[in-house]
Each structure stands twice: as C-alpha cells, then as structure tokens.
Amino acid sequence: MDRISSDTPVSPLRQRMQDDMLMRGLGSHTRQDYIRHVRAFAAFLRRSPDTATADDIRRFQLHQHESGIGVATINSAVSALRFLFSVTLGRRDLARSLVVTRFHRKLPDVLSVEEVARLLEAAPGLKYKAALSVAYGAGLRVSEVAHLKIDDIDSTRMLIRIEQGKGRKDRNAMLSPHLLDLLRLWWREGKLRGVMLPHGWLFPGQGRTEPISTRQLHRAVQEAAERAGIRNALRARKIKPCIPGRRGRKRPVRYDKTLYKQRNVIERMFARLKDWRRVAMRYDRCAHTFFSAIVIAATVSF
Template sequence: MSNYDLFEKFRQYMKLRNFSDHTIEIYTRYLSDCFSLTNTDPTHIDEDHIKKYLSHLQQKHVASSTLNTAYSALKLYFGQILRRKFFIHIPRSKRPKQIPSVLSKQEVIRLIAAANNPKHHTMISLLYGAGLRVSELVRLKMKHFDFDRNRIFIEQAKGKKDRYTLLPTTLRKILQKQNTLKKPNDYLFTNPTDYHLTTTTIQKIIKSAAEKADIKKHVHPHTLRHSFATHLLENGTDIRYIQELLGHTKIETTQIYTHVAIRDTSIESPLDAVL
C-alpha cells in the first residue's frame, strides 16, 4: 500500500470517528512530518523513529500540548491503521501547570474602547461578554442569536458539542440591527466575499487594540475568554454554571480559574499592615 493510500485510509478512519476537519488536518500534517524526518517506509517505522521525531519537535521548543497532539496523531495512526503496539513504551510529555493570564476589568474597558471600528468593538465585546473561543466567534451566524432569551447558541464547538452562552444586553441593539440586514444563515462577521473571517484576522485585531490601549500583558483572543470566566467567578457565579457557559467537559478544567480569581478584596498584604 502506497503512502498516499495510507494517508487516505487514516483520513477516512478519522472522518468515520467524527473528528473535526481541523483535527484531521493537524493529525495528517504531523504524520507527514514524521515520515519526512525519518525517511523510512511507514511499515518499518519503530519506537526509535517515533522518539527521534518527538525529540525533534521538543528541540524546536514547541509547547507540551503540541507535543502531545503529535503523539496522539502518531499513536492513532500506528495503533489503528497499522495495528502496531509499540507506543505503550513511549511516555507522553508532561504539561506544565500554568494559570491563565487574565485582564482586569479596567483593562477590558480600555481594550474595548481602543477599538474605534464598530465591527472590531463588537468582536472584542463578544469574545469577552460571551466567553467565546476565537473559532466560535468567526463562525457565528445570525440564526445563533436568541434575542428573546438573551442567549447565543454555539453550534458544534470544540469536541463536536453544542451549548448556550450569554448574549450581553449591551450588544443587543447592534446585533439586532445586523439581524435585519442579514439572512439567518449569514455569518455575523464576513470578508468581502461574504465568507467568515479567519482566526488570524481576529488575533491581529486584538493585538492592535491591546497596543493602542497600552496593555503590557500578552493579549490574545483566549485571554478574553479567561477573563470572562474569572470575572464571573469573582462576581459569585457558581462554577458549575461557568463550566456550562464555557463548554468544558470536566469541572477540573474550569477550576483553574479559582487560582486566578480574587474572591476577597479585603485581604491585604502584611507589609501594608506594618508600614
């Protein structure tokens, strides 16, 4: 069987497993990279070849999450397509325990204010006000807005899951205006060809606004999602409800924000008490 046939078999397997197009693309790319680096017939690749490829990625200083994604792609391919079992001897990369970077409420206000373009203003406001992933923002369609219930329907998000999140009342007017101008299946944010924007475009808009707002932290779209969750927690919102709004499968994923949220502002440093 040729490499092309093996790739097609892998893609077909992932489609039957209902993997997202993005995951299929990423997994296939890591597999192709591995084949190129090892320069070995796939049926002859062994544990040492895989370790060499993973070490190659590690030397490029990729994140642990990237390393583990490559690991998962290769394990799936060799385990399910070629029926090889050597992966049981290769440990996964240990992910460092990091707390998310969040903006203060004052920084959020400055960031939104820095977006002079109404379209950009709405993008940033939705990322923060609804706790959206950037991939969810770019795929929002007019039919996803429930103005009667002040909810946004997030269709087939990460993990092929649907959920509802909050529709900020401060955005109702501008979104309802768009609702009169667009059809239900139209994207909210479009390019000149009426297709949805890319996530890279949104990232550039956020970066530009952060620079204008003179925010020194590294700000990206997911920072606003982190800030949404943290500020809800600080306001006393039940963590289980936050989990539902974010679409987290495990409560442990949401609990990371308990390490960031300031729950009692009356606590002061002992230094302030002695000086």
C-alpha cells in the same frame, strides 16, 4: 473537504490513515495535523512508518526533546502516531511505547477589568467592538464569535446559541442586557451599510456571504491594544476570561456571576437529596430486616 488534497501522489498507507480518520469523524484540522506529524516521523526515519520499531520511536521522541520542540507539539505527535499504529496498522505494542510529556499548567494570563474596558473602547469600529464584547461578556472563543449568526441571538431568553463549538458541541451562553443593546446598535448599522443579510452572519467578513475571519479579529485586538496603550503581548483569546474549575479545568467567567451562585445552590440541593435518599434506603433495609426478624421469631414461638 473530506480528504487532504495534494499534488504529490498519495501512498496507500497515507490513504488508509485518511480513510480511518474520516470514518471516525475526526475534524479536518485534526486530520491535517495527524498527517503532518506522521510525515515528520517518516522524514526522520527516511523510510515508511510501517517499518518502524520501538527503538525508532524512542529515537524520534528524544530527537524532538533535544530539538526544543514544544510540549504541545510533542503530545500532538504522540496522538497522531498512536492513531497510526493502533488503528491503521494494528500495532498496539508500538502505540504503547509512545511517551506523553507532562507539562506544568500555568495560571491564565487575562486582562483586568480596566484594561478590557480600555480595549473595547479603542476597538476599530462598532463591529469589532461588538464582536470583542461578545467574546468577553459571554466567554466565547474567537472562532465561535466569528461563526455566530443573527438567529443565534435569543433576546427572549437572553441567550447566545453556539453551534458546533469546541469538540463539536452545541451550548448556550448568557446574554446580558448591555451586550444585547450593543448588538442591536451594530445590527442597525449593518443594515444601513447593507452587510447584514436575513438569517446571515452576525459579523460578516469582507463579503456579506462569508463570516469574519479569526485573523481579522486578531488584528483588531492588536490595533485596539496599541490604541489603549496595553503593552503586554495580547491575543484575542486573552479577552475570554477564565477562572479555575474542578480538576484544574478552566471555565469562562460569564457576564452575570449569579449564574454560578445558582448553580452551586442547585448542586448542593442535589447532593443533599442524594444523601437523604441514601439514608432512606439504609433505614428501609434496616426496617425490612427488623420486620423479617419479628416474623421469624413469631413463627418459631408459635
């Protein structure tokens, strides 16, 4: 859906903003969020956003903080209004007046290995057990698990191909032998039940032609948590374990941790190669200067 459908007439400003977002390749969910934030800003002003001033923006952000709106929502509104003022309206001075709220990063709340084992065993059916095992064993997001296809499982290279994941990027994830065996069990059962189509979805939804929804996976996690006796608040995204990476970023824990050891070794090798190259270039410059001085001295003496 390229344009956000609505029964109410679309104003020229809103239509222009939608066209600007479409031309720049913004996703459908991002476009919907931006329109929603701009609509909230217009409701606060009680007039068109193109008549806003820097003082109006300040009052709007103060209103958001006083109303107890979350930091993520405030920053999302900042991104939407920056796009509106800088791109659609060409008012970069107003875009610079928007303030991004800093928030304290917390350690991810993940389950222990024992809790994950109990959760997977309590999954309501083989399909959900295989789906949740992929999320944990390969470090996939819930939406990525839901949109996996049968052809994305590469048993030859032991990889899982994720197409158009977060940020519209393709990547590969590691596939463990135990996870491959579990996926094969689910594939055989799905073939017997008649829900697995050739080159179709790995985890079909209620219809064979549609993938399983993220809501179904969330409900399966809640049901499995109740069966396993896990009391804390649990969502499907907590199944994906994370460890801190560089610059405070998070990266998934793969099933085989030797990958990270090999990656660190390779990074150290490249770092040493760069150091050796830098030293070689330094000695090369010194040698060039030395031989040039000898040539000049020989010419003068001659």
